Amino acid sequence: MPQLPVVYYDGGCPVCAREIAFYQHRPGGESFPWVDVAQAGAAEIGPGLSREAALARMHVRRGDGTVVHGAAAFAEIWRGMPGFRWLGRLFAIPPFGALAELAYRMFLRVRGLWR
Numbered sequence: 001m002p003q004l005p006v007v008y009y010d011g012g013c014p015v016c017a018r019e020i021a022f023y024q025h026r027p028g029g030e031s032f033p034w035v036d037v038a039q040a041g042a043a044e045i046g047p048g049l050s051r052e053a054a055l056a057r058m059h060v061r062r063g064d065g066t067v068v069h070g071a072a073a074f075a076e077i078w079r080g081m082p083g084f085r086w087l088g089r090l091f092a093i094p095p096f097g098a099l100a101e102l103a104y105r106m107f108l109r110v111r112g113l114w115r
Contacts (some may be wrong), residue, residue, distance in 0.1 A: 003063040004031060004032060004033060004063060005032060005060050005061060005062050005063055005076055005077075005080065006032070006033045006035060006046075006060065006061040007020070007032050007033070007034050007035065007058075007059075007060050007073070007077060008035045008037050008040075008045065008049065008054045008058070008059040008060070008061070009034065009035070009036060009037065009058055010036075010037055010038055010054075010055045010058075011036030011037070011038045011039060012038035012055075013111060015111065016058070016111070017036075020034060023077060023081065026081055026083070026084075027081065027082050027083065028080055028081035028082050028083075028084075029081065031080060032077065032080065037051060037054040037055050038055065046061065048065075048067060049061070049067055053069075056108075057069045057070050057073075057104075057108065058070060058073040058074065058104075059073055060072075060073040060076040060077065062076065070101050070104045070105070071091060071097060071100035071101040071103070071104045072091070072097065072101070074088075074091075074100070074104070075087070075088045075091040075092065075097065075100070076088065078091075
């Protein structure tokens with residue numbers, strides 16, 4: 001049986017926490033394990049992902065164990081949610097994924113202002 005993708009997010013960031021709460025309460029949100037890295041222990045974070053890295057950017061551990069981050073992590077979430085699947089598929093097509101990553105990196109630059 002395939003494992004569900006696990007979402008790692010910074011619950012200490014008000015903007016991030018609000019965004020994740022939005023997805024958690026959407027149809028399909030219940031199918032993801034959501035890990036607030038600001039509150040999680042090392043065992044909850046798992047291998048190959050440090051607490052520092054997980055707090056710095058959004059990460060998703062796919063069912064096969066690979067970890068994606070940034071805009072690719074959002075695309076992974078969207079592909080698992082009705083109403084957002086098209087957006088997740090769109091970001092797999094160049095240049096949309098690269099543009100989304102650029103926008104995410106711009107967000108990360110201002111995110112520190114909200115902490």
